[in-house]
Amino acid sequence: xxxxxxxxxxxxxxxxxxxxxxxxxxxxxxxxxxxxxxxxxxxxxxxxxxxxxxxxxxxxxxxxxxxxxxxxxxxxxxxxxxxxxxxxxxxxxxxxxxxxxxxxxxxxxxxxxxxxxxxxxxxxxxxx
Ligand SMILES: [Cu+2]
Numbered sequence: 001x002x003x004x005x006x007x008x009x010x011x012x013x014x015x016x017x018x019x020x021x022x023x024x025x026x027x028x029x030x031x032x033x034x035x036x037x038x039x040x041x042x043x044x045x046x047x048x049x050x051x052x053x054x055x056x057x058x059x060x061x062x063x064x065x066x067x068x069x070x071x072x073x074x075x076x077x078x079x080x081x082x083x084x085x086x087x088x089x090x091x092x093x094x095x096x097x098x099x100x101x102x103x104x105x106x107x108x109x110x111x112x113x114x115x116x117x118x119x120x121x122x123x124x125x126x127x128x
Contacts, residue, residue: 044064068104072122083116
C-alpha cells in the first residue's frame with residue numbers, strides 16, 4: 001500500500017505537465033479544423049478568352065470540390081453561345097463582352113465547357 005501511494009505521488013507532477021501539453025495541443029488543433037474544415041465552400045473562378053478561334057488559356061482541366069461555387073467568365077471576339085455540360089447551362093456570348101456563368105458545383109464528374117458556334121472546348125470542369 002505504502003509503495004503504491006509513493007508511486008502515485010511521484011507520477012502526479014508528470015501527469016499534470018502531460019495534461020497541460022495535451023490541452024495546449026488539442027486547443028490549437030481544434031481551432032485549426034474549425035477554420036479549415038467548417039466552411040470549405042470556395043469560389044472557383046475561371047476566365048477564358050476566345051480570339052480569332054484561339055482559346056486562352058489553353059484548354060485544361062479545372063478542379064472544383066463538390067459544393068464549391070463556380071464562376072466562369074467568357075469573352076469572345078464574335079457572337080457565340082457557351083454551354084456547361086452536365087449542369088446544362090447555356091448563355092449567349094455577345095462579341096467583345098464578358099459573360100459570366102455562375103453556379104454551385106452540386107454534381108460530381110467531368111464536364112465540358114464549350115462554345116457552340118466556334119465549337120471550342122474551353123476547359124473541362126472536374127468536380128469531386
Ligand atoms: Cu454543348
